[in-house]
Amino acid sequence: MRDQLDTMLSSSSDAARPVDLDQPIGRVSRMDALQQQSMVAANRASARLRRKQVDAALRRLDEGDYGDCASCGDPIAPRRLAAHPEAPLCVACQGRRER
Numbered sequence: 192m193r194d195q196l197d198t199m200l201s202s203s204s205d206a207a208r209p210v211d212l213d214q215p216i217g218r219v220s221r222m223d224a225l226q227q228q229s230m231v232a233a234n235r236a237s238a239r240l241r242r243k244q245v246d247a248a249l250r251r252l253d254e255g256d257y258g259d260c261a262s263c264g265d266p267i268a269p270r271r272l273a274a275h276p277e278a279p280l281c282v283a284c285q286g287r288r289e290r
């Protein structure tokens with residue numbers, strides 16, 4: 192997963208560059224380009240966050256406390272880990288944080 196995220200981040204860095212508004216490409220294609228650029232930027236932001244969580248999960252794996260919630264210390268549900276192996280928090284703590 193870490194390699195995938197790295198590949199995604201390095202291959203999308205060009206597309207995330209700010210749109211050159213002086214480029215003579217027409218108004219509609221410029222709006223397309225801006226929309227495209229902000230989508231890529233949002234994807235990259237979430238990939239960077241995930242990349243950090245993957246690193247942290249690998250560290251916890253090394254330290255032997257992988258699968259424990261980083262906030263309350265309770266075990267994270269196996270189904271949650273199966274869907275998000277990098278999840279640092281149990282469902283309850285994640286929910287509390289998002290609220």
Ligand SMILES: [Zn+2]
Nearest residue numbers: 260263281284
């Ligand atoms: Zn928790």
